[in-house]
Amino acid sequence: QRGVGKTSAARILAKSLNCAKGPTATPCQTCSSCQQITVGSSLDVMEIDGASNRGIDEIRALRETVKFAPAQGIFRIYIIDEVHQITHDAFNALLKTLEEPPAHVKFIFATTAPQKVPPTILSRCQRFDFRRIDSKTMVEVLQRLAKSENVAVDEAALYTIARAAEGSLRDAEVILEQAMNFCEKRIREDDITQLLGGLAQEVLVQWTEALLRHDVNTALQLLSQQVERGKEISRVLTDLLMHLRHLLIVATTTQAPARGPLLRQLIDAPEEAIRRLEEQAKSTNAQ
Helix, strand or coil, X not given: CCCCCHHHHHHHHHHHHHCCCCCCCCCCCCCHHHHHHHHCCCCCEEEEECCCCCXXXXXXXXXXXHCCCCXXXXXXXXXXXXXXXXXXXXXXXXXXXXXCCCCCEEEEEECCCHHHCCHHHHCCCCCCCCCCCCXXXXXXXXXXXXXXXXXXXXXXXXXXXXXXXXXCHHHHHHHHHHHHHHHCCEECHHHHHXXXXXXXXXXXXXXXXXXXXXXXXXXXXXXXXXXXXXXXHHHHHHHHHHHHHHHHHHHHCCCCCCXXXXXXXXXXXXXXXHHHHHHHHCCCCCC
């Protein structure tokens, strides 16, 4: 998953290895090595973009630098981001170094497409799969960021951002930053839906009620209003399907044990929105 902290974790690992108190699981963050890694000026930690350094010539040049001893820390660390972009021939050129690396060298690879990395490379790595960041955690982080910027954000707006980010905290932070520029000191759910081109929760509730009542005229009228406002039909239907999914979950879990935590896990919405779904679910015949 993109934007979940792979490269940041690589930098933290580099700090753990080269900290003045290291190798350690808790880098001090105050020694010169930790501070240099933080600002990206460490001579012992090289961050390489696999997309722009993907050829065999770049990998051969990298192999020439591997033999040099660290300038200050214990290890020379190579962080290669989007490593799957490296060509097949370049991977073959790197393979010998990975098989018998110098004792002072560590490689850290990050990628959003591990299936594109050759098995010969994967078999020589210790692999860690990063999961999507859940919406609740994302909302908590966004709340802290908004507070630090003295910006008030409605909880419903934060959940809308989290859903749009699809597990990527970096994407969520970008959306929040755009919203701050767009809305200044107060950000509401309607502001986010307008920014992202989606439907407000209230519209989805009204539209679903019209569908449940078989009120074709009202349903078509609501659809027409959204089209006239420039909403994309595909996005409108996607939002409606997501609302119906949430409604189905609420309607079919009435007898589930520990239902509250289950609903919060399956539905990316604040408590007030879940209560409204429960009210609307009473008018369905889902079992």
